[in-house]
Amino acid sequence: MENNAPLKPTDTELEILQILWQHGPSTVRFVNEEQSKLKETGYTTTLKLLQIMHEKNLVSRDEEARSHIYQAAVTEEETQQRLLDRFLDTTFRGSAMKLVMQALGNHRTTPDELDQIRHLLKKLEDDSSNAAS
Amino acid sequence: MENNAPLKPTDTELEILQILWQHGPSTVRFVNEEQSKLKETGYTTTLKLLQIMHEKNLVSRDEEARSHIYQAAVTEEETQQRLLDRFLDTTFRGSAMKLVMQALGNHRTTPDELDQIRHLLKKLEDDSSNAAS
DNA sequence: ACAATTGTACGAATGCTTTCGTAAAAAGAA
DNA sequence: TTCTTTTTACGAAAGCATTCGTACAATTGT
Known part of the structure; x- marks a missing residue:
């Protein structure tokens, strides 16, 4: 093995x-x-x-x-995910929100990219309303 | 010193x-x-x-x-920022977008938090239009 | 006063990552 | 063939983070 x-x-x-x-x-x-x-x-x-x-x-x-x-x-992807989980845990005490806010706030992001994130937000919202059914 | x-x-x-x-x-x-x-x-x-x-x-x-x-x-905050910069660089080759997408996609975020991010997005958009003036 | 407890300081052992020197095998050039 | 270059393998050194034993000073309780 x-x-x-x-x-x-x-x-x-x-x-x-x-x-x-x-x-x-x-x-x-x-x-x-x-x-x-x-x-x-x-x-x-x-x-x-x-x-x-x-x-x-x-x-x-x-x-x-x-x-x-x-x-x-x-x-x-799997490596990034693994490292992200760990990083989130050790550095941001598990708060994905805080991490996202800091990442968006302090790094140049193009309007196009902001748009992509907006789409993702909408999708997440839809998923969570569906989850209740 | x-x-x-x-x-x-x-x-x-x-x-x-x-x-x-x-x-x-x-x-x-x-x-x-x-x-x-x-x-x-x-x-x-x-x-x-x-x-x-x-x-x-x-x-x-x-x-x-x-x-x-x-x-x-x-x-x-300053420590998180410093570590975030470094992490972004080594793990996501500098793409804040990719990191944010993965963080949002794979970790439970409450509707309330999603809303906060939406506000930040709007603020970032406003700032970037103002930057042209 | 004296023993037990709680604290600081410090050096050394352990373990892991990274770097490098050296040996030997394989391939290519003359 | 014989010399040079390229490559793998391996061991050991150097550097750093972490853990722990021990010495000794300060404090507390009896």
């Missing part, structure tokens, strides 16, 4: 997952080059991280070719 | 800050008792943490009485 623990990636692991989510399956070299754009990172450092992430089942790898190809084994 | 670094509290430090924010200035013993409600924690463990947080200027302390009184040296 593979260990399928719902793990919390570390900061660096998340950085690497972002690269894999954005670019799809990649070699160590590619990941390292991307990572180096943000901060100077040794090749074996990236390699080691990917190996550890593989052990934790955060990524899978194809060992067919000599250069192994790594890819994310968790989706961006 | 006091060192006033804009620090990122660790998980445990945040846990303690929450206690101080909720209950105001407190003794080590009180903090430890609150903390123990969540997870068994030794007294000197709490003490050490508070001492470290004091060095980092996350808390201040009144040493008048034998039992020192600790209090948060950072506000809940």
Whole structure:
């Protein structure tokens, strides 16, 4: 049985997952080059991280070719959801409202995006009236 | 000059800050008792943490009485904002929208709260039209 | 006064993340 | 083939957060 623990990636692991989510399956070299754009990172450092992430089942790898190809084994959405739940809990004591208010209040949001949120609000309202039936 | 670094509290430090924010200035013993409600924690463990947080200027302390009184040296709001910025960046690649959508979509929000958000949306819209003048 | 309790200070052990040096295998170039 | 480059694997060092043992000072109770 593979260990399928719902793990919390570390900061660096998340950085690497972002690269894999954005670019799809990649070699160590590619990941390292991307990572180096943000901060100077040794090749074996990236390699080691990917190996550890593989052990934790955060990524899978194809060992067919000599250069192994790594890819994310968790989706961006589920990871974001997991981290959001945790963050909400620890930082905002569970109040999604407070978090949303702060996020909207302090970050540029385009009229278009505001509109999308408005739609979501309407949908949530409809759902909650239906829930009573 | 006091060192006033804009620090990122660790998980445990945040846990303690929450206690101080909720209950105001407190003794080590009180903090430890609150903390123990969540997870068994030794007294000197709490003490050490508070001492470290004091060095980092996350808390201040009144040493008048034998039992020192600790209090948060950072506000809940500024800390939440700082952590939110960081979280948004690392987990949602800066998209406040995506975060808000996920937060609203997956956590119970009361009609009353939805209403508050609606008000904020209207206010944001007004502000952005005024910004053109 | 003296013992027990409560408190602070501090160093060290543990555990986890991140970085890096080095060895050895595989592939490519001359 | 032989030398160089690229790659994987692995162990160990360095850094940080957390926990805990212990020493010792201040206070309280008898």
